[in-house]
Amino acid sequence: MRFKKSRDKNHADIQNSLEKCGVLVADLSGNGGGCPDIATYFQGQTVWLEIKVDNRSHVEKSQLKFFAKWQGYCGIVQNFKQALAIAKHPNQHVLTSVEKLKISQFLVKFTGDRVTVKQFYELIGREV
Numbered sequence: 001m002r003f004k005k006s007r008d009k010n011h012a013d014i015q016n017s018l019e020k021c022g023v024l025v026a027d028l029s030g031n032g033g034g035c036p037d038i039a040t041y042f043q044g045q046t047v048w049l050e051i052k053v054d055n056r057s058h059v060e061k062s063q064l065k066f067f068a069k070w071q072g073y074c075g076i077v078q079n080f081k082q083a084l085a086i087a088k089h090p091n092q093h094v095l096t097s098v099e100k101l102k103i104s105q106f107l108v109k110f111t112g113d114r115v116t117v118k119q120f121y122e123l124i125g126r127e128v
Helices: 011-020 061-069 080-088 097-109 117-124
Strands: 024-027 038-042 045-051 058-060 073-077 114-116
Touching: 011 024, 011 038, 011 080, 038 080, 045 061, 045 080, 058 061, 058 117, 061 097, 073 080, 097 117, 114 117
Parallel strands: 045 073
Antiparallel strands: 024 038, 038 045, 058 114
C-alpha cells in the first residue's frame, strides 16, 4: 500500500540542518503506517524520529504502536535543536523502555485514532 507523502512544515529545515552538521538523514515521510518521518545516522547510531510542528500536532495511533514496539532508538522532535541532541546523544534523549511500556499499556485501552503531542508527553510522564 502506498501513502500520500506528507511532510510537516518544519521537516525540510530539520533535515537540511542535520545534514549540514554531518548527520545522515533518510526521509521516510512517504512510508505511512506509523513509520517515523526520518531515520538519522551519526557516529554509529541510528535514530528514528517523528517530526511534529508543535504540542498541538497529532500523534497517530499507528505511530504510537511503532514507538511501543520499536526496540531501537526513536522519539519525537519539533525543531532542529531537539533533533540534533537526539542524533548526537540518543541515550539521553530518546524514548526509554519504561516510556515505551507506558505507551503499550495505554494502547490496550485506547479507542481513539490519535493524541496530541502534549497528551503524548503527559502519557509518558515527561514535562511538556
